Amino acid sequence: MDAYDIFKKLTKGLTFKHRVLGVNNNNTLLKPVKKEEIEIKQEQISDNEEDSQSLSEHTASESEGQSDQEDNDLQLIDGVKVGKKKKKEKKEKSEDLKKKLLLEEQNRFRNEHGIKTVGRHVPAALQDFSELMSRYNVSQGLVDTVRECGYTEPTPVQRQAIPCMLEDRQILACAPTGSGKTAAFLVPILHSLGPPQGGPRALILCPTRELAHQIYREALRLSASTLLRCSVVKNIKESKVKEREATIRKSDIVVSTPNRLCYLLNQDTVNISLDKVRWLVIDEADKLFEGSADQQSDFRQQLEQVLAACGGRARRLAMLSATHTPAVAKWARHHMRGVINVTVGQRNAATNLVDQKLLFCGNENGKLVAFRQLVQEGLKPPVLVFVQSKDRAKQLFKELIYDGINVDVIHADRTQMQRDNVVRSFRVGRIWVLICTELMGRGIDFRGVNLVINYDFPPSAIAYIHRVGRAGRAGQKGRAITFFTQDDIGNLRSIASVIKQSGCEVPEYMLQLKQNPNKRKKLMKKAPSRDKISTILEKRPDKRKLDAANAVIADKSKPTDSIKNSKNNKQRKIVNGNTQNKHKKEVTEKGNKVKKRKKKALGNKNKKAGN
Ligand SMILES: Nc1ncnc2c1ncn2[C@@H]1O[C@H](COP(=O)(O)OP(=O)(O)OP(=O)(O)O)[C@@H](O)[C@H]1O
Numbered sequence: 097m098d099a100y101d102i103f104k105k106l107t108k109g110l111t112f113k114h115r116v117l118g119v120n121n122n123n124t125l126l127k128p129v130k131k132e133e134i135e136i137k138q139e140q141i142s143d144n145e146e147d148s149q150s151l152s153e154h155t156a157s158e159s160e161g162q163s164d165q166e167d168n169d170l171q172l173i174d175g176v177k178v179g180k181k182k183k184k185e186k187k188e189k190s191e192d193l194k195k196k197l198l199l200e201e202q203n204r205f206r207n208e209h210g211i212k213t214v215g216r217h218v219p220a221a222l223q224d225f226s227e228l229m230s231r232y233n234v235s236q237g238l239v240d241t242v243r244e245c246g247y248t249e250p251t252p253v254q255r256q257a258i259p260c261m262l263e264d265r266q267i268l269a270c271a272p273t274g275s276g277k278t279a280a281f282l283v284p285i286l287h288s289l290g291p292p293q294g295g296p297r298a299l300i301l302c303p304t305r306e307l308a309h310q311i312y313r314e315a316l317r318l319s320a321s322t323l324l325r326c327s328v329v330k331n332i333k334e335s336k337v338k339e340r341e342a343t344i345r346k347s348d349i350v351v352s353t354p355n356r357l358c359y360l361l362n363q364d365t366v367n368i369s370l371d372k373v374r375w376l377v378i379d380e381a382d383k384l385f386e387g388s389a390d391q392q393s394d395f396r397q398q399l400e401q402v403l404a405a406c407g408g409r410a411r412r413l414a415m416l417s418a419t420h421t422p423a424v425a426k427w428a429r430h431h432m433r434g435v436i437n438v439t440v441g442q443r444n445a446a447t448n449l450v451d452q453k454l455l456f457c458g459n460e461n462g463k464l465v466a467f468r469q470l471v472q473e474g475l476k477p478p479v480l481v482f483v484q485s486k487d488r489a490k491q492l493f494k495e496l497i498y499d500g501i502n503v504d505v506i507h508a509d510r511t512q513m514q515r516d517n518v519v520r521s522f523r524v525g526r527i528w529v530l531i532c533t534e535l536m537g538r539g540i541d542f543r544g545v546n547l548v549i550n551y552d553f554p555p556s557a558i559a560y561i562h563r564v565g566r567a568g569r570a571g572q573k574g575r576a577i578t579f580f581t582q583d584d585i586g587n588l589r590s591i592a593s594v595i596k597q598s599g600c601e602v603p604e605y606m607l608q609l610k611q612n613p614n615k616r617k618k619l620m621k622k623a624p625s626r627d628k629i630s631t632i633l634e635k636r637p638d639k640r641k642l643d644a645a646n647a648v649i650a651d652k653s654k655p656t657d658s659i660k661n662s663k664n665n666k667q668r669k670i671v672n673g674n675t676q677n678k679h680k681k682e683v684t685e686k687g688n689k690v691k692k693r694k695k696k697a698l699g700n701k702n703k704k705a706g707n
Pocket residue numbers: 246247248249250251254271272273274275276277278279417418538539540541543565569570
């Protein structure tokens with residue numbers, strides 16, 4: 097007896113409504129039902145099918161009802177509607193995705209323009225100036241003025257700095273020389289100040305008077321469509337103090353050097369309130385922070401005084417420069433909450449619009465010869481020539497004026513009026529070659545400077561970047577030639593690296609030179625002493641040649657140290673022989689005169705005594 101027979105016996109006379117289906121469906125345990133049996137039960141089956149259908153329908157509706165019930169139960173958990181929660185999550189996810197895509201798009205746009213930012217919630221960069229109206233409600237008048245200045249497209253620093261400042265964010269911006277940083281801070285200030293109120297609400301500090309005047313001129317130009325009043329703190333003679341005070345009190349935007357502003361603030365008779373200042377801009381920030389510890393503390397003290405005077409809580413800071421130093425970054429970290437760092441291109445790099453070259457000149461005579469050669473080959477004005485001190489500026493000026501070159505000179509010893517006249521003449525092309533000191537190295541915007549000549553090697557790579565940046569501005573190309581001698585080797589490698597970085601060629605050996613940090617620091621503090629710039633020098637013996645000759649002589653005869661020294665001393669005496677003899681003669685003549693006077697006085701005394 098198999099399982100089927102047992103099942104039959106056991107189920108004799110019984111009807112299994114559901115089992116029938118089960119039998120059909122499950123024949124693994126039970127044998128398949130025979131055909132006749134199926135036919136007998138067919139009727140029952142169809143009835144049952146209906147039942148089961150209605151049952152399944154019922155069950156479905158029941159389970160639906162149950163799931164509804166479950167849903168209702170879930171909806172009641174903590175009063176949160178789960179269904180809606182899911183929808184909300186979905187929506188949030190899609191919003192997140194949208195945001196991510198938007199951020200990616202913004203980053204791609206920034207990359208295209210060489211903009212890097214560090215900070216939280218950085219506003220999107222500007223696509224064009226008209227976006228200022230749609231995004232920030234900037235007046236049509238201001239946008240039109242910007243365009244009238246010839247600014248059709250924002251420069252990279254303007255694309256990022258303007259929205260940041262319009263959203264009231266503090267910035268630390270580093271962008272190449274000549275890339276339009278001035279308009280980058282002026283445009284948002286001009287919009288955010290609204291109608292004029294009187295009493296400074298924006299204060300712009302920069303290192304030199306020339307730069308202050310330049311920023312002031314740009315502010316005047318850009319504010320043409322507004323009624324805002326701009327002023328620059330001019331010379332602060334005692335007689336003018338009251339006049340300056342009145343001007344500042346009436347102005348909305350004030351441009352000054354820190355020295356002049358603090359001088360005025362410290363006058364007992366002067367009452368200037370900086371309470372309403374909303375924007376404090378520090379242009380060429382790293383220059384103001386640079387220098388010896390004393391100089392640094394000078395500016396820091398001044399800055400602290402100004403910050404204290406701008407007591408308002410709404411005060412925001414913007415610091416800009418073409419170069420970035422750790423001192424500025426550190427200060428910004430401590431004093432600028434929520435600051436956004438904006439960097440365009442590579443940090444501390446020279447503009448790639450300037451073709452740069454290094455020229456070894458041997459000695460000071462070599463420099464003058466090289467300069468004259470450049471003139472002979474044909475200089476394309478305007479040309480800026482940098483020297484390391486005002487004395488050397490005067491010396492070179494004397495040399496070049498005798499060569500018949502259309503040249504002038506600017507340095508700290510000239511009066512303000514002379515300085516202003518020189519700058520104006522150079523701007524309009526009356527002067528072709530302008531000799532200057534580091535004074536003009538920062539920020540000054542002479543349109544179309546074709547060539548910068550570093551007659552004296554710059555004291556640092558930073559100074560080099562700013563000097564050559566006087567050419568190659570606002571998209572125009574330029575050239576820079578830097579003379580160097582043996583005295584400048586200490587800084588050669590760092591400057592050669594800057595040149596190489598900006599895409600120009602430099603001999604490989606320069607990049608391999610050993611760095612001496614102490615020597616570099618020394619050179620930054622004090623420029624090397626150089627022979628006077630003078631054609632007469634050519635007739636004088638070269639001291640270095642003499643020293644070299646002495647060394648050869650000393651080596652040949654192998655004398656002892658003391659003999660060597662005496663030999664050098666003797667040589668020194670020969671070099672300065674004429675001067676020393678002259679000096680000796682003068683001393684003897686003076687001595688004789690004194691003796692004669694004494695003799696005469698003694699004679700008179702004796703006469704009187706005799707009388
Ligand atoms: N969007 C623009 N399109 C064309 N030219 C511009 C634009 N913005 C500014 N300029 C021009 O570029 C020149 C350089 O501008 P600016 O003096 O502000 O440069 P900078 O970045 O401050 O340079 P530096 O670091 O040397 O001080 C100026 O002549 C200015 O008129």
